[in-house]
Amino acid sequence: MNKGTIKQILLITDGCSNQGEDPAAVASLALQQGITVNVIGVLENDQTEQPEGLEEVEEISLSGGGVSQIVYAKALSQTVQMVTRQGMTQTLQGVVNQELQSILGSGKNMEELPPDQRGEVMEVVDELGETSDLQVLVLVDTSASMHSKLPTVQDSLYDLSLSLNARMGKNRFSIFSFPGKRKAIDKIVDWTPELNAIASVFPKLTSGGITPTGPALREAMNHFSKKKRVRSLITRDESAREESGY
Amino acid sequence: MMNQLGKSQDIELSLGTFVTGKWYKRSYRILRKLGSGACGTVYLAERQGKQYALKLSRNGSSITTEVNVLKTFQKVQGKTLGPSLVDVDDWIQPGGGALSFYVMEYLKGKELITFIKQHGNEWIGVLVMQLLTDLEQLHDTGWVFGDLKTDNLIVTYPPARLRWIDVGGTTQIGRAIKEYTEFYDRGYWGMGSRKANPSYDLFALAMVVIQLYYPHRFEKGQDPEKTLIRKLHQVKELTAYQAILKNALYGKYNSSGAMRHDIQQVALKHPTSTTNFSRSPQVKKKFSSSAPQSRQQKNAPYRRGSKVWEGIGIGVMVGLFYMIYIVIQWL
Known part of the structure; x- marks a missing residue:
């Protein structure tokens, strides 16, 4: 099987979008472009009830073919890496399921295999998860209410690169924040294999009042396509995943 | 999906x-x-x-x-x-x-921390050595346990044996650790990568031992490495194993065998360095009440014997006096 690049957007937010298009619609658009969208909703450490705005979190990730989780700021580090890994597995399972369908006929997927065969398929998925290349664009909500959580976000992103760089496959990360000063999003860190140098960037972030999640996602998606076009001119290592709908 | x-x-x-x-x-x-x-x-x-x-x-x-x-x-x-x-x-x-x-x-047993509290500190070395033997076997087959933590360990007894019960984090050597718990993860403490190798498990094992004395764990603070070493030094019960645990934390052991060897040296050298600091009173009571019993039993034959001799002695004396009396009468 062709080991392609898995593309993900990781959206970290604490509330409801209030400007621009529906983020769930943009997320399904992204999925069609072969980019899955994972979402993490962050709660204050003393927040007991789930605020209404966070219902959106699940909707976006469902539309974007990814996974979502709502967590307290304290548990962010472990969640960020877990959601990313889980998202990868899910994407890969999707690819493997498609392969299975082409072999076994439509309607067949992993869950319908007996446990023994499922185990063998899962070994393939695990193998791919370990060796595939991965691109993660992290999109951080920096609206006013997120301000106190930004140091935690920063720690958890460093932790994410620690986890993913223990894999055999290559990684590329980039970080964007929204709302941007002039555009929908601002670039914080350009595509890089490690996130060691982010400590100096985060404290400088200013926070705004609006939360234009939809437009931000669209911009982020475009950043991928730019990347793809540039890279496909240089190398030909793009997978067949785009053609097959992933 | x-x-x-x-x-x-x-x-x-x-x-x-x-x-x-x-x-x-x-x-x-x-x-x-x-x-x-x-x-x-x-x-x-x-x-x-x-x-x-x-x-x-x-x-x-x-x-x-x-x-x-x-x-x-x-x-x-x-x-x-x-x-x-x-x-x-x-x-x-x-x-x-x-x-x-x-x-x-289904493995039935006690939590490690409960077992050590009830049976004493001298078990730490023994149980850790058992686990290291298992870990060595696991590492030899190309796997790392990964999510090694107190919750995933259980002591089955008798005979006491430390066993792991959840294999969710088990990862092939050379890959990224599949599942971990922050407190036991060397990446979280800034003491190494999350790549699966034998020393990853040994770090976690050292944390398991340290955590026996910090049931509520502790925060990593500003300087995680310093915090960790300070917390280790503060546990007096672990003084004998301090150097070994430090080696494990710093990834100095390449194999479980090397760490087990060192622990064995300490366990053999200091048999009573960690005496009954936490043995439960029940166990003590049992000991103290049973000891005199056995002594009584041992003494019993000796006492019985002395009574016999006493009787014989008295009989002889009475007989002697009686004979003297008869002789005097006859004279």
Whole structure:
């Protein structure tokens, strides 16, 4: 099987979008472009009830073919890496399921295999998860209410690169924040294999009042396509995943 | 397909529920909940009069992965490495939803921390050496345990044996650690990578030992490395093992065997360095009441013997006096 690049957007937010298009619609658009969208909703450490705005979190990730989780700021580090890994597995399972369908006929997927065969398929998925290349664009909500959580976000992103760089496959990360000063999003860190140098960037972030999640996602998606076009001119290592709908 | 992490992974089943496999049709009766983790819930269940641990998850892929690991263990060797796998299947719930589950041998025992409290510190060396033997075997087959922590360990007895019960984090050497718990993870403490190698497990093992004296764990603070070493130094009971634990924390041991060797040296050298600081009063009582008993028993034959001699002595004396009396009368 062709080991392609898995593309993900990781959206970290604490509330409801209030400007621009529906983020769930943009997320399904992204999925069609072969980019899955994972979402993490962050709660204050003393927040007991789930605020209404966070219902959106699940909707976006469902539309974007990814996974979502709502967590307290304290548990962010472990969640960020877990959601990313889980998202990868899910994407890969999707690819493997498609392969299975082409072999076994439509309607067949992993869950319908007996446990023994499922185990063998899962070994393939695990193998791919370990060796595939991965691109993660992290999109951080920096609206006013997120301000106190930004140091935690920063720690958890460093932790994410620690986890993913223990894999055999290559990684590329980039970080964007929204709302941007002039555009929908601002670039914080350009595509890089490690996130060691982010400590100096985060404290400088200013926070705004609006939360234009939809437009931000669209911009982020475009950043991928730019990347793809540039890279496909240089190398030909793009997978067949785009053609097959992933 | 869409596994929502956001939803609670806890699966609540009422007691007496029958979980029946879709593929192999075996039925298990739920007895009680044993625990729940990030990717599933474990129940004590019964089938044909035998008890088992049954793990259920909404996330079929994590069950499949864990089953793969358990199978690898069984292919390689006997039962010593973790609980043995009994069954794998799907359960179609009465409501219609499908859950994946697997069934393993039920290990009954005490939590490590409880065992050490009740039986004494001298067990630490013994139990850790046992675990290191198992870990060495595991590492030799190309795997790393990964999520080594107090919750995943159990002491079965008698004879006391430290065993692991959850293989969810087991990872092939050279890959990225699949599952970990921050407190036991060297990456979290800034003391190394999350690449699976034997020293990853040894770091976690050192943390397990240290945590015995910090049941509520501790925060990493501004300088995680310094915090860790300070906390280690503060435990007087661990003085003998301090250097070894430090080596493990700094990744100085390349194999479990090397660490076991060092622990063995200490355990042999300092047999009473950690005397009954926490032996439970019950055990003590039992000891003190049984000791005089045995002494009494031992003394009994001696006393009986002395009484005989006493009797003989008195008899002889009386006889002697009687003879003197007769002789005097006759004269």
